[in-house]
Amino acid sequence: MSLDPWWRDAVVYQIYPRSFQDADGDGEGDLRGVVQRLDHVARLGADAIWLSPFYASPMADGGYDVAGYTEVDPRFGTLADADALIEAAHARGLRVLLDVVPCHTSIEHPWFTQHPERYVWSDRDGPQNNWRASFGGRAWSRDERSGRWYLHSFYPEQPDLNWREEDVRSAMADVLEFWIDRGVDGFRLDAIDHLMKDPDLRDDPPASAPPALPEMGECATLDMRHSRNAPDIGEALAVLRAGAGADALLVGEVYLPADRLAPYLEHVDVAFAFELLHAPWEAAAVRAAIASALSLQGRAAWVLSNHDFPRLPDRVGAANVRAAALLALTLPGPVFVYQGDELAMADGPGREPPHDRAGRDRHRHPMRWDDDAAHGGFTTGDPWLPAVQVAGGSVAAQERDADSVLALYRDLIGLRGGLRGGLRFVDTADGVLAYRRGDEHLVALNLDDRPRPAPAAGAIMRFTHAGRCASGSPAPLELGPGEGFFARI
Numbered sequence: 001m002s003l004d005p006w007w008r009d010a011v012v013y014q015i016y017p018r019s020f021q022d023a024d025g026d027g028e029g030d031l032r033g034v035v036q037r038l039d040h041v042a043r044l045g046a047d048a049i050w051l052s053p054f055y056a057s058p059m060a061d062g063g064y065d066v067a068g069y070t071e072v073d074p075r076f077g078t079l080a081d082a083d084a085l086i087e088a089a090h091a092r093g094l095r096v097l098l099d100v101v102p103c104h105t106s107i108e109h110p111w112f113t114q115h116p117e118r119y120v121w122s123d124r125d126g127p128q129n130n131w132r133a134s135f136g137g138r139a140w141s142r143d144e145r146s147g148r149w150y151l152h153s154f155y156p157e158q159p160d161l162n163w164r165e166e167d168v169r170s171a172m173a174d175v176l177e178f179w180i181d182r183g184v185d186g187f188r189l190d191a192i193d194h195l196m197k198d199p200d201l202r203d204d205p206p207a208s209a210p211p212a213l214p215e216m217g218e219c220a221t222l223d224m225r226h227s228r229n230a231p232d233i234g235e236a237l238a239v240l241r242a243g244a245g246a247d248a249l250l251v252g253e254v255y256l257p258a259d260r261l262a263p264y265l266e267h268v269d270v271a272f273a274f275e276l277l278h279a280p281w282e283a284a285a286v287r288a289a290i291a292s293a294l295s296l297q298g299r300a301a302w303v304l305s306n307h308d309f310p311r312l313p314d315r316v317g318a319a320n321v322r323a324a325a326l327l328a329l330t331l332p333g334p335v336f337v338y339q340g341d342e343l344a345m346a347d348g349p350g351r352e353p354p355h356d357r358a359g360r361d362r363h364r365h366p367m368r369w370d371d372d373a374a375h376g377g378f379t380t381g382d383p384w385l386p387a388v389q390v391a392g393g394s395v396a397a398q399e400r401d402a403d404s405v406l407a408l409y410r411d412l413i414g415l416r417g418g419l420r421g422g423l424r425f426v427d428t429a430d431g432v433l434a435y436r437r438g439d440e441h442l443v444a445l446n447l448d449d450r451p452r453p454a455p456a457a458g459a460i461m462r463f464t465h466a467g468r469c470a471s472g473s474p475a476p477l478e479l480g481p482g483e484g485f486f487a488r489i
């Protein structure tokens with residue numbers, strides 16, 4: 001790893017292609033649509049984009065069920081469209097990260113029938129053990145063709161690959177190499193705490209404590225020490241690193257607390273700081289989650305929302321989204337912004353019947369570009385999920401408003417470039433989180449629902465609500481609920 005890699009303080013913008021922009025009018029976003037809207041991402045000041053999967057997929061898990069790792073699903077376009085997107089992003093100074101899903105394939109991937117040895121099978125006529133799937137139910141299902149039982153850490157449509165098989169390792173390394181050769185700059189590695197399991201497939205013991213991070217379904221009743229995070233995880237990760245090459249950025253989606261990430265960080269550059277994503281919006285809890293991730297010495301990737309969890313207004317409260325932006329964008333290290341966060345997009349209604357059985361449609365509604373256009377400018381067709389209109393919520397409306405959330409994101413990303421030095425917490429009033437960045441800057445935010453005293457600071461560089469306190473003015477003595485600032489010391 002270079003001493004000063006490009007991603008050290010990068011802002012990475014997550015694009016969920018199905019909901020970003022539809023260019024062909026079929027109601028689903030596509031790669032040509034992403035190209036049409038790249039200027040929005042560039043104007044925001046992001047350094048890179050991360051594209052959720054667009055590979056061949058029956059979409060049982062929104063594309064995280066891959067039926068062809070080096071093919072573009074026709075709903076998203078063609079390989080030539082992917083090439084054009086990589087080129088268009090680079091032309092705007094944006095690096096490109098793809099999402100690689102190495103833990104499982106789609107059950108419709110040809111490997112499942114042609115190379116059954118690449119998967120994990122029970123040697124009994126039934127489940128091999130008591131493992132539970134992340135989205136509920138047992139982690140074993142019967143393959144109707146062979147009558148044998150296979151392992152799936154997620155949906156039954158996502159059989160787990162056997163990472164102890166040499167064939168699996170070399171095939172997946174080839175996948176990474178394929179995309180590197182097409183010009184991508186790195187990968188977000190999906191669910192890699194599930195890559196290696198206990199080789200003897202032993203039962204998970206009952207849980208003796210609540211899980212370190214929230215779990216769905218019955219997973220929380222087990223201590224998942226055998227079904228994931230096996231001690232030899234490094235062997236699999238070394239293969240992924242070899243496929244990607246030394247220069248590629250590897251971001252691990254490792255669903256574990258920071259104190260268990262060390263074996264992953266031997267091979268991947270950064271791992272998401274999920275403790276912060278799940279922290280209740282309270283000063284002490286947020287401070288503890290940040291402190292935990294800071295122990296990784298710059299190897300935590302900050303993330304406050306993504307396509308799997310409630311959107312920011314639903315999780316921290318609509319009144320706190322500006323303070324959340326201030327927080328995320330002033331922490332030291334790379335930060336991931338989920339499309340729509342910059343508009344304060346909230347969860348939508350989803351739809352019935354759902355696309356996603358685990359209830360995540362609500363976090364995946366289409367981007368709202370322009371309220372004067374049909375479906376907010378997302379599509380000329382019939383959108384796969386409704387494009388929800390909220391007064392002042394579209395990009396076009398927020399472009400016209402100097403005090404919009406979009407303006408706040410742009411300003412904070414711009415100012416972020418001037419932030420130097422580590423983070424030191426400043427002890428201040430209850431309910432307020434405050435920290436210094438280096439010797440020149442102070443950030444403070446009120447997470448309480450009452451006005452609270454502000455720590456002493458010099459001139460304001462950006463207040464969460466520019467209309468209430470202009471840049472350049474002296475720091476206020478008090479912060480209202482949901483307010484915060486970035487100031488000179």
Ligand code: GLC
Nearest residue numbers: 061064101154190191253308
């Ligand atoms: C990751 C993805 C999620 C997906 C799961 C299984 O957690 O973010 O969307 O369902 O992995 O691939």
